[in-house]
Amino acid sequence: MTGNADDTILLAVTGWDPDVWQTEFAKAAPVRKLVLDADTAKDKIRYALVWKQRPGSLMDLPNLEVIFSLGAGVDHIFHDHQIPDVPIVRIVSPDLTMRMSEYVVWQVLDHHRLGLRYRQQQTQKVWHEDRRQPAAHEVTVGILGLGVLGRDAAQKLRNLGFRVSGWSRRLQTIEGVTSHFGKDGLKDFLKDVDIVVCLLPLTPETKGILSMSMFAQMKAEGPLGAPVLINAGRGGLQNEPDILAALDRGMLSAVTLDVFKTEPLPKGSPLWAHPQVVITPHAAASSSPQALVPEVIAQLESYERGEPLKNIVDKTAQY
Numbered sequence: 001m002t003g004n005a006d007d008t009i010l011l012a013v014t015g016w017d018p019d020v021w022q023t024e025f026a027k028a029a030p031v032r033k034l035v036l037d038a039d040t041a042k043d044k045i046r047y048a049l050v051w052k053q054r055p056g057s058l059m060d061l062p063n064l065e066v067i068f069s070l071g072a073g074v075d076h077i078f079h080d081h082q083i084p085d086v087p088i089v090r091i092v093s094p095d096l097t098m099r100m101s102e103y104v105v106w107q108v109l110d111h112h113r114l115g116l117r118y119r120q121q122q123t124q125k126v127w128h129e130d131r132r133q134p135a136a137h138e139v140t141v142g143i144l145g146l147g148v149l150g151r152d153a154a155q156k157l158r159n160l161g162f163r164v165s166g167w168s169r170r171l172q173t174i175e176g177v178t179s180h181f182g183k184d185g186l187k188d189f190l191k192d193v194d195i196v197v198c199l200l201p202l203t204p205e206t207k208g209i210l211s212m213s214m215f216a217q218m219k220a221e222g223p224l225g226a227p228v229l230i231n232a233g234r235g236g237l238q239n240e241p242d243i244l245a246a247l248d249r250g251m252l253s254a255v256t257l258d259v260f261k262t263e264p265l266p267k268g269s270p271l272w273a274h275p276q277v278v279i280t281p282h283a284a285a286s287s288s289p290q291a292l293v294p295e296v297i298a299q300l301e302s303y304e305r306g307e308p309l310k311n312i313v314d315k316t317a318q319y
């Protein structure tokens with residue numbers, strides 16, 4: 001297995017501008033050929049780099065060896081029911097991890113320091129300073145998903161003094177973090193959290209998990225009032241009508257959502273105008289072509305030297 005100028009890479013992306021990816025590929029791997037459409041080179045394509053590929057577009061590529069997801073999440077690949085049986089590798093990158101941890105810390109601190117309330121007071125020119133500000137050590141931040149992103153965010157929140165707990169499929173141990181795992185561990189995780197940060201992948205098991213039945217297991221009152229929810233995982237994890245109902249019933253005090261069932265979030269969604277909802281446009285940790293392309297090329301070259309692929313997706317678990 002050696003690199004060959006005849007090998008072609010397919011860049012199969014929708015919803016993203018391919019130009020900037022092409023530019024970075026030309027810089028990082030000038031001898032390799034990159035195509036946006038498989039039709040002209042079906043039997044030459046050895047690798048596919050994908051983000052929300054068009055369904056079926058990875059089939060009938062007889063020499064395809066590896067699919068590289070250009071995102072950390074891979075639900076966008078499994079959305080397509082016609083995927084060839086080759087390894088799928090996902091992005092694990094310090095750049096992406098740092099971006100997500102920045103986002104999580106930003107949103108946790110914003111809710112912890114009553115940012116929503118103070119912005120509302122400012123628009124009304126209200127000076128009201130007598131609210132109690134809990135200390136970080138009085139607040140438990142619970143992270144759903146202790147993977148690459150969840151672990152890093154957990155450590156950064158610990159460094160800020162928060163109590164941190166986490167939930168994963170299998171037991172994960174992180175110093176200073178209270179771990180829970182599996183279906184049986186979820187109840188104990190939920191009963192203590194003041195701010196829930198969701199960094200789960202969207203899989204058949206996690207779909208719709210952020211729902212009324214979860215919110216009903218959370219404690220009613222804590223240092224911030226009712227619990228806060230931050231979802232930067234995937235929109236398919238959340239039941240949006242349940243989130244609105246939980247806010248209106250006071251079961252959740254505020255919500256930050258970066259991801260939505262339908263993206264872009266439709267203009268008619270009541271989430272847009274809800275005073276206790278913060279919305280960001282799937283921007284928590286954007287894939288940066290400048291940072292990620294050299295890493296994908298490095299992984300591809302090490303594979304061609306005969307080294308094992310890293311960050312392979314478990315196709316049964318779908319993450």
Ligand code: NDP
Nearest residue numbers: 072073145146147148149168169170201205232233284285
């Ligand atoms: P990882 O695969 O490293 O971690 C996933 C975590 O979720 C693991 O701890 C895993 O448990 C846990 N998990 C999976 N299924 C279950 C389940 N059924 N029950 C309990 N826990 C479960 O993923 P990353 O941390 O790299 O990324 C997480 C997600 O973040 C991505 O899948 C993507 O959807 C989202 N993302 C969003 C971005 C944005 O801009 N909004 C940017 C990048 C990613 P275990 O440890 O036992 O395997």
Ligand code: OXD
Nearest residue numbers: 071072073285286287
């Ligand atoms: C990702 C994303 O999965 O950007 O990396 O959502």
